[in-house]
Amino acid sequence: xxxxxxxxxxxxxxxxxxAVSAPDESLDLARAALLISAEENPRLSVTxxxxxxxxxxxxxxxxxxxANGNAVEILNRFLFDEHCFTGNRRDYYDxxxxxxxxxxxxxxxxxxTLSLIYMEVAKRVGLKAEGIGFPGHxxxxxxxxxxxxxxxxxxxxxxxxxxxxxxLLDNLYGGSVSLCEEHLRASSKREIxxxxxxxxxxxxxxxxxxxxxxxxxxxxMLIKPYDPSEHRDRGALLTHLSRYTEAxxxxxxxxxxxxxAPDAEQVREYLHLIQKEQAMKx
Numbered sequence: 001x002x003x004x005x006x007x008x009x010x011x012x013x014x015x016x017x018x019a020v021s022a023p024d025e026s027l028d029l030a031r032a033a034l035l036i037s038a039e040e041n042p043r044l045s046v047t048x049x050x051x052x053x054x055x056x057x058x059x060x061x062x063x064x065x066x067a068n069g070n071a072v073e074i075l076n077r078f079l080f081d082e083h084c085f086t087g088n089r090r091d092y093y094d095x096x097x098x099x100x101x102x103x104x105x106x107x108x109x110x111x112x113t114l115s116l117i118y119m120e121v122a123k124r125v126g127l128k129a130e131g132i133g134f135p136g137h138x139x140x141x142x143x144x145x146x147x148x149x150x151x152x153x154x155x156x157x158x159x160x161x162x163x164x165x166x167x168l169l170d171n172l173y174g175g176s177v178s179l180c181e182e183h184l185r186a187s188s189k190r191e192i193x194x195x196x197x198x199x200x201x202x203x204x205x206x207x208x209x210x211x212x213x214x215x216x217x218x219x220x221m222l223i224k225p226y227d228p229s230e231h232r233d234r235g236a237l238l239t240h241l242s243r244y245t246e247a248x249x250x251x252x253x254x255x256x257x258x259x260x261a262p263d264a265e266q267v268r269e270y271l272h273l274i275q276k277e278q279a280m281k282x
Contacts, residue, residue, distance in 0.1 A: 004042075005042060008042045009039050012035055012038045012039040013039060013218075013219070015035055016032065016035040016036070016039070016219060016222070017222050019031055019032040019035060020032055020190060020193060020222060020223050024188050024189050024190055027189040027190065029116065029119070029120070029189045029192060029193070030049075030050060030053055030100065030116065030120045031046060031050060032189075032193050033100040033113075033116060033193065033196060034046040034049050034050065034100050034101060036098075036099065036100070036193075036196065036197065036200070036219065037099040037100055037101045037102070039215065039219075040099070040212070040215075041099075041101070044101055049100065049101045049104055052104055053104070053117070053120050053121065053124065054124065056079075056083070056117075056121050056124070057120075057121050057123075057124025057125055058124070059078070060074075060075060060078045060079075060121055060124070060125045061124070061125045061126075063078055064125055070144055071125075071127055071144055071145050072127065072142045072143075072144050072150045072152070075118075075121065075122060075125065075127065075142070076152065076157075076159070078121075079117070079118060079121065079154075080154075080157040083107060084107045085103075085107050085108075085109075085114055085117060085118075085154070085157075086107065086108060086114075086155075086157055087108070087109070087110065087111070087114065087154075087155035087156060087157075088106075088108040088109060088110065092110060093203050093206065094203075095200060095203045095204065095212075097109045097110040097113060098110065098112075098113060098196055098199050098200045098203065099113075100113055100116060100117070103117060104117065110138075110155065110199065111137050111138035111139065111153070111154060111155040112131070112138040112192065112195055112196055112199065113196070114154035114155055115131050115138050115139065115140045115152075115154045116131070116192065116196075117154075118140050118142070118152065118154050119131060119140060122140075122142055127142060127143060127144075127145075128142070128143040129141065129142040129143070130186040130187070131186065131187045131192050132151075132183075132184055132185065132186060132187060133185075133187040133191060133192075133195060134165070134168065134183055134184070135169065135172065135173075135177070135183060136168075136172040137153075137155070137168055137172075138154075138155075138195070139151055139152060139153050139154070139160065139165075140152040140154060141184070141186065151164075151165065151184075153168075162179060165179050165183070165184070166178070166179045169183070190223050193223065194220055194223055194224065197216045197217075197219050197220045198216070198220065200212070200213075200216040201213050201216040201217055201220070201233070204216065205237070208240075210237050210240040210241050211241065213237050214234065214237040214238065214241065217230055217233055217234045217237060218234070221234070226257070228253075228254050228257040228258045228261070229254075231250045231251075231253045231254040231257065232250070232251065232254040232263075232267060234250045235247045235248070235249075235250035235251035235253075235254065235274075236251075236270075238250060239274050239277070242281075244274055244275075244277060244278035244281065245278065247274050248271065248274050248275060248278065251267060251270065251271045251274060252271065254267060255267060255268060255271070
């Protein structure tokens with residue numbers, strides 16, 4: 001990383017830390033998500049993409065004023081049919097699907113980024129919409145002007161009823177999980193950001209991009225610094241980057257926080273391997 005890029009990354013990371021430290025009700029979700037993108041892309045203008053969302057909101061507002069009918073249905077047609085936002089089924093694990101600016105540009109993404117765009121446009125037209133961290137998926141609950149809730153699957157561009165939600169669970173768990181109210185609980189803004197970063201961590205780890213995965217973990221830990229699993233994962237990623245002293249510290253922290261974790265014995269064995277590797281390098 002060049003000194004210029006390092007300075008840029010540090011500046012954006014500081015802005016992200018400040019953004020996610022705000023009270024949840026006042027946290028600017030779109031800006032925080034775009035700061036995730038900006039850390040990896042020095043040329044990205046957060047302001048420009050917020051203006052793109054504003055423009056979508058203005059266009060949708062005009063349609064709502066000039067059309068009769070259910071506001072949620074009008075918004076669905078606007079985003080899914082006219083602007084063609086949809087799920088990227090061909091390449092679900094492309095990291096671009098987790099970057100909000102890329103999804104705005106390409107009109108393709110994964111459930112959580114598509115849902116975030118839906119929520120942001122809904123907010124701009126005066127509709128309440130909240131994200132739902134459904135198991136293995138992410139959906140939106142949008143409220144009509146009369147207060148009626150509508151469940152929206154932004155990846156598949158459709159409305160959902162309870163049978164549809166159960167169908168999603170059946171596809172994931174083979175019929176072994178029954179829908180319950182907890183599955184439909186609204187996510188906080190911090191939970192949404194954490195889930196976005198967790199997706200990025202998984203995609204980058206899957207492809208052995210350890211520096212990028214570590215960056216995702218570090219930002220998760222700005223929001224929940226005491227999560228044991230993030231210390232464990234950070235230790236593993238630091239090992240791949242040959243930063244053994246830090247890796248040992250993080251792994252020991254995990255074992256100190258959850259000494260009786262189900263994987264504790266496996267992690268202790270891994271710790272011994274890191275320590276041996278460090279000794280060989282000295």
